[in-house]
Every structure is written in structure tokens, then in C-alpha cells.
Amino acid sequence: MATLTIRLSDEKHEHLRQLAERRQISMNKLIDELSTVALAEFEAKTRFRARAALGSREEGLKLLDLLDRE
Numbered sequence: 001m002a003t004l005t006i007r008l009s010d011e012k013h014e015h016l017r018q019l020a021e022r023r024q025i026s027m028n029k030l031i032d033e034l035s036t037v038a039l040a041e042f043e044a045k046t047r048f049r050a051r052a053a054l055g056s057r058e059e060g061l062k063l064l065d066l067l068d069r070e
Contacts, residue, residue, distance in 0.1 A: 008016070020030040052060075 016030060017027060020027045023030065025033075
């Protein structure tokens with residue numbers, strides 16, 4: 001497991017501390033959860049773009065039209 005030191009403004013640190021307190025978790029757990037969400041979002045976008053590059057724009061638009069009709 002790695003240790004990470006980050007610099008935050010006092011205001012941002014306080015907001016994160018309050019959020020962790022409201023969720024009844026540690027700051028460490030909060031940052032871990034937030035980084036997991038950020039990575040999942042990044043990976044989903046990357047997979048989407050990779051698949052989109054393999055597909056056909058016209059076929060994609062046809063599928064969207066079919067969905068709109070339903």
C-alpha cells in the first residue's frame with residue numbers, strides 16, 4: 001500500500017473533513033472512495049471511446065433512432 005501526501009487549501013480540507021464526518025468515515029476512506037469513483041469514470045470513458053472508434057457512426061445513429069421510437 002502506498003502513502004500519498006497532497007496539498008489542499010484549508011477551505012477544501014475542511015469541506016472534505018466535514019463530508020467524511022457526515023458519512024461517518026475517515027478522511028483516508030473518503031479519499032479512497034473518491035479516487036475509486038474518479039478512476040471508474042475515467043476507465044468507462046476510455047472503454048467507450050475505444051469501442052466507439054471501432055464502430056460506425058451511421059450504425060450508432062440508427063440504433064439511437066430505434067431507441068427513440070420505443
